[in-house]
Amino acid sequence: MTAALLRVEDLRVGFAAPGGTVRAVDGVSFAVDAGEIVGLVGESGSGKSVTLRAITRLLRRTATVSGRAEWRGRDLLALPERALRAVRGREIATIFQEPMAALNPVLTIGEQIEESLAAHGGLDRRARRARAVELLGLVGIASGAQRLRSYPHEFSGGMRQRATIAIALAAQPMLLLADEPTTALDVTIQDQILKLLTRLSAELGMAMVLVTHDLGVVAETCARVCVMYAGRVVEAGPVGTVFARPRHAYTAALLRSMPQGGAARQPLVPIPGQPPRLDQAIPGCPFAPRCGFVEARCWTDAPPFSQVAPAQWAACWAAERVGAC
Amino acid sequence: MSRAGLVAARLLQIVPTFLAIGAVVFVLARLLPGDPVSAMLGDRATEEAVTRLRAQLGLDQPLWTQFLLFAGRMLHGDFGTSIALRVPVTAVIAERLPATLVLTALATVLAVGLAVPLAFVAATQAGRWPDTLIRAAFQVGLSSPIFYVGLLLLTVFAAGLRWFPVGGYGDGVAGHLYHLLLPALTLALSFSAVIMRNLRAAILEVLQAEFVDFARSKGLSRRVVLFRHVLRNALLSTVTLVGLQVGTLLGGAVITESVFAVPGVGRLMVDSIFARDYPVIQALTLVLAVIVSLAFLVTDLVQMWLDPRVAR
Ligand SMILES: Nc1ncnc2c1ncn2[C@@H]1O[C@H](COP(=O)(O)OP(=O)(O)OP(=O)(O)O)[C@@H](O)[C@H]1O
Ligand code: SF4
Ligand SMILES: [Mg+2]
Numbered sequence: 190m191t192a193a194l195l196r197v198e199d200l201r202v203g204f205a206a207p208g209g210t211v212r213a214v215d216g217v218s219f220a221v222d223a224g225e226i227v228g229l230v231g232e233s234g235s236g237k238s239v240t241l242r243a244i245t246r247l248l249r250r251t252a253t254v255s256g257r258a259e260w261r262g263r264d265l266l267a268l269p270e271r272a273l274r275a276v277r278g279r280e281i282a283t284i285f286q287e288p289m290a291a292l293n294p295v296l297t298i299g300e301q302i303e304e305s306l307a308a309h310g311g312l313d314r315r316a317r318r319a320r321a322v323e324l325l326g327l328v329g330i331a332s333g334a335q336r337l338r339s340y341p342h343e344f345s346g347g348m349r350q351r352a353t354i355a356i357a358l359a360a361q362p363m364l365l366l367a368d369e370p371t372t373a374l375d376v377t378i379q380d381q382i383l384k385l386l387t388r389l390s391a392e393l394g395m396a397m398v399l400v401t402h403d404l405g406v407v408a409e410t411c412a413r414v415c416v417m418y419a420g421r422v423v424e425a426g427p428v429g430t431v432f433a434r435p436r437h438a439y440t441a442a443l444l445r446s447m448p449q450g451g452a453a454r455q456p457l458v459p460i461p462g463q464p465p466r467l468d469q470a471i472p473g474c475p476f477a478p479r480c481g482f483v484e485a486r487c488w489t490d491a492p493p494f495s496q497v498a499p500a501q502w503a504a505c506w507a508a509e510r511v512g513a514c
Numbered sequence: 515m516s517r518a519g520l521v522a523a524r525l526l527q528i529v530p531t532f533l534a535i536g537a538v539v540f541v542l543a544r545l546l547p548g549d550p551v552s553a554m555l556g557d558r559a560t561e562e563a564v565t566r567l568r569a570q571l572g573l574d575q576p577l578w579t580q581f582l583l584f585a586g587r588m589l590h591g592d593f594g595t596s597i598a599l600r601v602p603v604t605a606v607i608a609e610r611l612p613a614t615l616v617l618t619a620l621a622t623v624l625a626v627g628l629a630v631p632l633a634f635v636a637a638t639q640a641g642r643w644p645d646t647l648i649r650a651a652f653q654v655g656l657s658s659p660i661f662y663v664g665l666l667l668l669t670v671f672a673a674g675l676r677w678f679p680v681g682g683y684g685d686g687v688a689g690h691l692y693h694l695l696l697p698a699l700t701l702a703l704s705f706s707a708v709i710m711r712n713l714r715a716a717i718l719e720v721l722q723a724e725f726v727d728f729a730r731s732k733g734l735s736r737r738v739v740l741f742r743h744v745l746r747n748a749l750l751s752t753v754t755l756v757g758l759q760v761g762t763l764l765g766g767a768v769i770t771e772s773v774f775a776v777p778g779v780g781r782l783m784v785d786s787i788f789a790r791d792y793p794v795i796q797a798l799t800l801v802l803a804v805i806v807s808l809a810f811l812v813t814d815l816v817q818m819w820l821d822p823r824v825a826r
Contacts, residue, residue, distance in 0.1 A: 242727070245731060247727050247730055247731055270736075274733045274734075274735065275733065276733070277730070277731055277732065277733035278731060278732035278733030278734075279733055282731065282732075283727075283728070283731040284728075285724055285727070285728060287724060290723065290724035290725060291724050291725055291727075291728040292725055292728070293725045293729065293743050293747070294725075294747070294821075294822070294823055295746055295747055295750075295820065295821055295822060295823075296742075296743075297822075304729075304732065304734060304738070304742070305732045305733070305734075308732060308733045308734050308735070308738070309733060340822040340823070342822070342823050353728070356728075356732065357731075357732075359732075360732075360733070
């Protein structure tokens, strides 16, 4: 087994709130190997975005973060600001859900690509410009030289997301953290952007964490999947194995709520009930109130995250019964 | 529409604006209480003299003829003769206008120079002691009447410490600036409080934007993120605010000029109102309105230049 590129261990993020600390991320661990695409799925509010932002410390001062994010032998969560800046963009890049909101409205696309290049040095002005045109070509934006002078509002939604991908790829990162990169786009454009991301990942040997609501997307693009619920990873493993034989009752419910055959581009049909409040401690399993497999101990004891099959882990007391269905 | 087209369209708007200003000034002058002819000739003028002067001033003509005559004279820069000073109005205003323009410009520079850095510190330190201190200080500035602040500065720095003159306009550029520094500061104080509050709020809002996170995720330094991404976007609304405040500033100049004995149009306006010097009042109103609308024009052009989205 190769050493992981990124290893997140026991990540916890809390936000101070009037009713008590909101535990948005509550002990998340996962790893990403070089060149690999890992899917991060879960309902709205399960802590996917907060997890991604915590890794390169993009969260605001109001968040308290603990745990480790080991990146090539160093803990990003303990790295000095300056060293962290050298990692951001250059080694780990991030793209967000809303391509319009991620671009600065008063700077041209060219300025926004070139400042990424300038931040990590090495190229003079002319070379930066040439590289920016090349990057736009890479993400499928033709006549890049003219497009560099465009402002974000002059681009369509799909083009903007292509541009943010170009910006993210500017310094040739080894890992791309993609937070629902297609949710805000039309269905046909979603498809194009996903194909673009998987192609670029393969061509550039770039690893990717892909946050999505869409299990079909995971099935199509990811090698491994982490299922999140209430700020925790409740199940992780190879996509084929997890989808064929889920061992956590929540994963099983998610898969059941998906249209048969795993057709892509279908949003999750919600599971009845609400996820738990995150501002109060949860004694047992957070999924218990909504779970069809619930046992007595689920209410009192938190199920450990344990290996249930080769390369597959789940935090469920009923893993055997769920797997047998 | 292209950017050049929008700029041209905005420049053309100035024509109807000036016409409207002219019409309003013309009507206002006729609505003012008192009669210019009796003001000029005094109470004991003969009937015959009054009629002669009315004819001479064109006041016996129908209103629309009067307006055309008025507009024609304005276009030629002929504002008539001051009743009180007995010299051409144009000469009076030309003599007094520079002091006011320098005063308001200096006040604007001081206000912006004071407010922008402090708003920046307050916003980036939001909720901590520098923020609290800056906001408290500006709250005092905002709630103090110009008149009071002016007298206070005058007492401390001019009469007390003798660092600055107690009034007047001085000679030469350096002399003007030296004499106008205290009055400009007086005028700038509440203005800078308004800018500070607006800009601080704008910076805090922009700091929440996702493009700030994206900029940070690229590995940009804190300085680049704050200046290039945050401040530039936040200044968009502040520019508009500054432009819209020019009228208020000119109004404040009236008080400031009186306190500091600055020979500007603010004091001229006050004196002329007391003297019922209609030609001067009329011309001054016109000139000040034109200055304000030119300030709006410049604001819009700067806005277009700063914000690419304005030109669609
Ligand atoms: N700045 C913040 N302050 C307080 N609470 C926050 C903050 N950011 C996120 N949260 C809370 O943390 C929890 C996890 O949010 P997160 O955005 O990570 O969810 P998500 O899984 O990305 O959901 P979605 O699919 O809707 O994007 C939510 O309950 C949210 O309300
Ligand atoms: S631990 Fe219990 S409550 Fe939780 S998912 Fe498994 S069976 Fe359901
Ligand atoms: Mg999210």
